[in-house]
Amino acid sequence: MTKILDIQNLTVKFGEFTAVDNITFSVEKGEIFGFLGANGAGKTTTIRALCGLVNISSGKMFIDGKDVSKNTKELKPRIGYMSQKFTLYQDLTIKENMIFSGALYMLSEKESIKRMKEVFEYVNFKESPDEMVKNMSGGSKQIVSLAASILHNPEIIFLDEPTAGISPVSRKLFWDLISKLSSDGKTIFVTTHYMDEAEYCRRIAFMQNGRIVALDSPENLKAASKASNLEEAFINFLDKK
Amino acid sequence: MIRFSIIKAFFKKEIVQTLRDKKMFAMIFVAPIIQMTLFGFALTNEVKNISISVIYSPHDVLARTIETRLLESGWFVQGKTGNETDHSKILSERKAEAVLVMPSQGFLKEIERGDAKIQLLVDAVNPQRAVQVENYVKNIIAQTVSQEFKNTSSGLALPIDLNVRILYNPSLESSFFMIPALFGFILCIFTVMLTGISLSKEKESGTFEKLISSPVTVWEILLGKTLTYSLLGFIVALSMVAGAYLLFGITIKGGLLKFLLVCSIFIVSSCSVAIFISTLAKTQQQAMMGSLLFLFPALLLSGLIFPVENIPAYAQWIAYINPLYYLLEALRNIVLKGGDWVVIAQNCIPLALIGFALLLFGVKKFNSKL
Numbered sequence: 106m107t108k109i110l111d112i113q114n115l116t117v118k119f120g121e122f123t124a125v126d127n128i129t130f131s132v133e134k135g136e137i138f139g140f141l142g143a144n145g146a147g148k149t150t151t152i153r154a155l156c157g158l159v160n161i162s163s164g165k166m167f168i169d170g171k172d173v174s175k176n177t178k179e180l181k182p183r184i185g186y187m188s189q190k191f192t193l194y195q196d197l198t199i200k201e202n203m204i205f206s207g208a209l210y211m212l213s214e215k216e217s218i219k220r221m222k223e224v225f226e227y228v229n230f231k232e233s234p235d236e237m238v239k240n241m242s243g244g245s246k247q248i249v250s251l252a253a254s255i256l257h258n259p260e261i262i263f264l265d266e267p268t269a270g271i272s273p274v275s276r277k278l279f280w281d282l283i284s285k286l287s288s289d290g291k292t293i294f295v296t297t298h299y300m301d302e303a304e305y306c307r308r309i310a311f312m313q314n315g316r317i318v319a320l321d322s323p324e325n326l327k328a329a330s331k332a333s334n335l336e337e338a339f340i341n342f343l344d345k346k
Numbered sequence: 347m348i349r350f351s352i353i354k355a356f357f358k359k360e361i362v363q364t365l366r367d368k369k370m371f372a373m374i375f376v377a378p379i380i381q382m383t384l385f386g387f388a389l390t391n392e393v394k395n396i397s398i399s400v401i402y403s404p405h406d407v408l409a410r411t412i413e414t415r416l417l418e419s420g421w422f423v424q425g426k427t428g429n430e431t432d433h434s435k436i437l438s439e440r441k442a443e444a445v446l447v448m449p450s451q452g453f454l455k456e457i458e459r460g461d462a463k464i465q466l467l468v469d470a471v472n473p474q475r476a477v478q479v480e481n482y483v484k485n486i487i488a489q490t491v492s493q494e495f496k497n498t499s500s501g502l503a504l505p506i507d508l509n510v511r512i513l514y515n516p517s518l519e520s521s522f523f524m525i526p527a528l529f530g531f532i533l534c535i536f537t538v539m540l541t542g543i544s545l546s547k548e549k550e551s552g553t554f555e556k557l558i559s560s561p562v563t564v565w566e567i568l569l570g571k572t573l574t575y576s577l578l579g580f581i582v583a584l585s586m587v588a589g590a591y592l593l594f595g596i597t598i599k600g601g602l603l604k605f606l607l608v609c610s611i612f613i614v615s616s617c618s619v620a621i622f623i624s625t626l627a628k629t630q631q632q633a634m635m636g637s638l639l640f641l642f643p644a645l646l647l648s649g650l651i652f653p654v655e656n657i658p659a660y661a662q663w664i665a666y667i668n669p670l671y672y673l674l675e676a677l678r679n680i681v682l683k684g685g686d687w688v689v690i691a692q693n694c695i696p697l698a699l700i701g702f703a704l705l706l707f708g709v710k711k712f713n714s715k716l
Contacts, residue, residue, distance in 0.1 A: 156559045158716050181561040188559075190552025196363050208355030209560035254556075 109134040109261060109292050110155070115164035117150050124150040126315035127164070132294060137287045139303050140296040141339065142312030148296040149189055151312075152263045155294070156186045168261065182210055185259035187250055189266045193238045199249055200234040203256060210257035217256065224252045228282050244275025251282065255291075262286065264295040268302065280305050300336040309335075311342050318342050348565055356570025360544060364578070374540075378532045378582050379589055385524050386594055393478040397425035399436055402448035408457075409448040412490050416446075421482050433467055443469045444479050457491065525590045526681035527650045529583050530673040533609055534644065536579035537616040538623070539637045541572055545624035546633035555716065564714045572617040583609060600685025608676045611694050614701035615669035621708035644670045669704075672697040 110132035117125040125147045132138045140148045153159045155166055157177045166173040168180050193202045200221065207217025221234065230248050238246065247267055255262060264283070268276045280302060287293050295306070303309050303323060310320040319326055319342045323335055330341035364370050398416060402409035416422045425442025433445045447465040449456045456462035466483055468476045548554040557567055587605070590596040598605050619640055627633035647657065648670040657665060665671045676693035679685050 153716060158555065158558055160715055178561060181559070184559075186556070186559040188552060188555045190555060192551075192553050192556040194359070194363065194553060195551070196366055197359065201359070201362060205355055205359045206556070206560075208352060209557070209562050211349070211351065211561075213351075 107134045108132070109169055110138075110294065111167040111170075112151075112155075113165045113167075115151070115154060115166060116162045117147075117154055117159060118162040123315050125154065128315075128317050130310060130317060130320055132292060134292055135287060135290050136307040137283060137293045137295065137305060139306030139309040140294070140312060141298065141300070141303055141309055142296075143298065146312040147315040148312055149265055150315075152186070152265050152294065152296065156184060156263060157181065182257060183260050185254040185257070185262040187254040187262070187264045187267055189269070191246060191250065193246065193250055193253060195239040196237070198235050198237055199232070199241075202238060202249070203234070203253060206253040207256050212257065220256050220258075221252070224256060227285075228252055242275075244271045244278070247271055247275065247279060248282075251279070255286070259291075261292045261294065264293065266296055266298070268297065268299065276302070300334070300339065303335050311339055313343055347563060348569060352562055352566045353570045353573065356567070357574050360571065360574040363544075364540075364574075374536075374578060374582060375585070378586055381532065382525065382528055382586055382589055383593065385528050386590075393475045393482075394421055396422050396444055396475075396479050396482075397442045398422045398444040398446060398479075398483075399425035399427045399442040400446045400448065401427065401433060403450055403452060406448055406452045406454070408452075408454040408490070408494060411494075412446075412448075412453075412487055415486050415490050416483070419482065419486060433465075437467055437469050440469075444483070446483060454494075457495075522594075522596065522682060523678070524650075525594060525596050526677045527648075527674040529586055529590075529605075529681075530609075530612070530670065530677045531645060531648070531650055532586060533579045533583045533612065534616050534670055534673070535637075535641060536582055537572075537575055537613055538620045538640060539634065540575040540578065541617055541620035542623040542627065542633040542637050543630050544575065545571055545620065546627040547630050549624070549627075550629045558714050558716070564709065564712060567714075568621060568709065568712065572613075572620070575620075576613045576617060579613065580606070580609065596681065598681050599683060600680035604680045604685045604690060605677070608673060608680065608690065608694060608697075611697050611701060612669060612673040615697065615704050618701065618704035618708040621712050622704070625708070625711040625713065644668055647671065648674050650674055666696075667700060669697055669700050672700075 108131045112131065113129050115125055115128050116123065128147075128151070140151065142148050150159060154161050155168070155173065157173060157180075161174070168176075168183070171180060173180060194205070197205070200218070203221040204214050204217045207220065208214075212220065225231075225234075228248055228251070230245070230252065232241065232245060238249070241249065251264070251267065267283075268279050271279070276299070283293055283295065284305060297303065306323065308320065308322050309326065310317045311326075312318070319329075319338075321329065326338045326342075327333070327335060330338040332338035332341055364374070400409065400413040400416065402413070417424060422444075425436070425444070427436065427441070433447055436442050436445050445465075445467040447467070449463060453462060453464065464487070466480065468479050548557060587598065587602075620637070623633055623636040623640065627636050643664070646652065647654065647661070647665040647668050649665070650670075654662060654665045654671060672693040676685075676690055676697070679689045679693075683689075
């Protein structure tokens, strides 16, 4: 397995506040890598740093061997980012959103529409592309949001709490999709605070106060902390600190 | 690097978003026409219907002529007179707004003697109105007197300063003065508010994160936004030019080309202000408030309503770094006088410099990070 993400001693400070505190880890190509932790643990900031959205204070980040701070322009087309906030335009239709998203990655209108059809087929999304985004259900919105962030066929997909606030059925559908993307060779970096979802990940990292307190496969984490489920394991690891 | 296809995509998106919002649509295309009508008709600072009482002895023919001329001018109406010897009472009791007291010995006689003294009392509750009343009266007296003495070359020094000339707006219609400036002000509101709001809307709704996570550059985002709203601003300005012609018969003496040239230079400044506002505002409401914080002082210190020359010297320098001031000066010149190139340059050079400085500042502040 090749390392596609390599993070060394990453620290992100906002003034006096240290959001990410000297973390080191790597992600392998094609794996589903999960970040777990409470709100404010530093999950989102780590993703934002990797996507080049925040200035880092110290440390190094490499995507496929290339320094993120120096090769931002070259790396951006290779990553897809779905933020915690909803990032589609509510006052545009699904199709208009897709065309605009595609244009940001230099896809022509025709190409965007062609890709939209492919992606919708892939994710099994059946609503009309002329529907206004604001009229869609929460689950559909997340699916379309994901579709928009993989329109340009990126190698690495960052998903920041993609299933927050959607129904259990939609969550299940969404995770099936993530598994499908992973089996097609995409690397998925996902944050969540649903423990049941973490079981889908090949490896997970527990985060607390900007630090990684544990990192391994779900089975090993449970074994190491002598816990019957991940939730227990998580609590056990936090207690150790 | 600026890629045309990305600017085009922004343009399309912004236009669709703007036109789909019915409130926005009304704000863009209906509000300016209403504003122009208000400014042109209602918000006139032209003084009319001033009640005036002229006090003179019954045999004073010249004074009687002056009174007739005053009333014929259309600016004055006959005020009431009382029996008071204290003429200021006429004012305090609001029987008239102005009282012209002629010499009791007869105006003509006093002029011939060489020391004609006439007194004008004006109700100065509204000082602007009072100044105009004074000027009207002076003018009419001067005209009447000089006509009376036309044939006698007595070379008398007339007792009144006659140096009042009215150029370019001979009918003193304030709509002529207001409308060209209003073109500029509306253009300013549009570019500052709409650009500022649309930039902060992206931040508020979270779509800004999507923009900056994609390989789009800051300049592409800014150009995509500002070009769209500048174009909308131009469309509105031009529809106002058409409206001004239909409603007030105002044409642009200097031609549309000069008009558009000055407006384009100005837009750099207003868009830069909008960019700066959006760096501070996280929500649309904040952007709206921020725009108002800029627009009000800019309006008051632009000469749209109050002449900049009347502002105390220590505050005048603010007017001289106010891009709106130069825009309005240039537009008034172009619309009313035909736009002398020297005057255009005098206003466009500072305008371009201010615009460039604001642009550097705005873009530097505009962060492509969160």
